[in-house]
Amino acid sequence: MLRSATQTGSVVSVEFSDGSQARFHAIWLRDNALDPETRAPGNGQRLITIGDIPTDISVNAADIVNGDLLVTFQPENKTVTFPSGWLADHTYDRAVEQETGRVAPGITTWERGIAAPSGDWAEVHATPAAKRNWLADVAEYGFAKLTNGPTEPESLLKVAALFGYVRETNYGPYFEVRTEVNPTNLAYTGLGLQAHTDNPYRDPVPTLQILYCLENSAEGGESIVVDGFRAAERLRSDNPEGFALLAGYPARFEYVGSDGVCLRSRRPMIELSPDGEMVGIRFNNRSSAPFVDVPFDQMEAYYAAYRQLGDYIDDPAMGVAFKLEPGESFIVDNTRVLHARLGYSGSGTRWLQGCYADKDGLLSTLAAMDMAKLEAAE
Incomplete structure (x- = not known):
């Protein structure tokens, strides 16, 4: 009033x-x-x-x-x-927070030790409150699991349908994550993968990724997620000059892994909004192209900051690890949360399917559910 x-x-x-x-x-x-x-x-x-x-x-x-x-x-x-x-x-006559590298309200950064946010397949599909809470976890923490799902191929498409649509790429509407002969991507091997964001060579990047487990009897292959915003916060605290370098100069990323595909982007590893809010992380050693936009006298310091950010990302204290069982999946905010995989043996099987979706659909669904709840309460 x-x-x-x-x-x-x-x-x-x-x-x-x-x-x-x-x-x-x-x-x-x-x-x-x-x-x-x-x-x-x-x-x-x-x-x-x-x-x-x-x-x-x-x-x-x-x-x-x-x-x-x-x-x-x-x-x-x-x-x-x-x-x-x-x-x-809608008041705008207020003191504006200007701390560079801050995260948006409603985002909670994390390290190892937090309980992985999780929803139950049946509850999320049947109960609006369970679905709303699962979506809210993705928005706040940047990732969440979904358990007790079916083990039929393409079940991951039903996960995307909870809030939006699949974003089709050159990999198709979804892709298979299992060992291949002569793979077009290292994800299709049994090698371990450093924590990374996917497809940094796209502009814009897919903002959500879903990985769905259909089979997993191989030794190893645990999934690990790392909060890139938390890693960047650590860099800002310990090396503000290095943070400014990674945020101030564009890195380059490239993928030329299959016929007819040549994807390139030029974006900073740590992306800030014009008023200094942290809005994105791009980190992927496999897809980094030569950095040519950093001045000569800053290049060594840039690489030192890059190494330091990588050390934080690789720090075991930063990662949340879990092994997906058949019928389990997880979703990550690909503009923020990095995911890794431990190597796995040739015995047994490991079959995941992955797809991309867009965060605006998830945030829209969440906001609409919250608005409907408020209107019902009135």
Whole structure:
């Protein structure tokens, strides 16, 4: 609820019932007006362009009606109501955190020792609360397991269907992870693999990866996940100059492993938003191309920071290990969480299927479920 409101031409100042205060510019309020002439009632999309708003927009009246803000704009002589709760949720008149390398609210970084987030196949498919909690774990921790699933091929597609769609690549809608003769990728061998993000040579990278176990009687082959954001936090703390180098210069990645495919990208290993928030990690020794965008006098320091980040990623204290059983799968946020595999023997069998999906579908499904829950509570 709003307690008071005042206006001075181009700015409206409000005080909420809890005593907090906020200011809003007239141009911002007009652009975000909630009336049906500005926003489509069915989907909320904006019906006006920035050019439709008068350049001399101002507010000549700001009143409180039933705890909400009633604003009249000039020269349009247009009156719009802004609910107090909506204003509180969209306040921008506040101190902005500027710490470079911070993680977004709602993300929890981790090391070895945390219990792997997990959901049960039947519960997640049948119970909205279980599905919501599983999706929320992926959003917060960057990975989660799913247990007690079927062992039929292509079951992983049903995992992706819980929240979105498979992202098809040159590997097809999904790919087989088992030993091959003359493999096109080292993933198709029994070799151990350093923790890595997948497909760093794509732009954009697949933002989610699902690995689903169908058979696993081979010795070894445990899966390991590592929080790349936590590794980057350690580097920022211990070597801020090195952190700045990995975030400030693009690395290069390349894959030319099969006929007709030549994938290349140029992105930093540690990706930050313009305001310094950590938004992505790209780390894959197998797919690194020569670094040619780092100045000569910074190259040795860059490599030292690269080695240090790799040491953190390889640190046993950083990884969460588990061996997938048939019918089990796990999903990782491929922009954040690295996954590794221990080597495995030639005896027995190990058959996983993998696919990619997009994080926006998962986050959209989660947000829609949360909104529906709030609306039901009201």
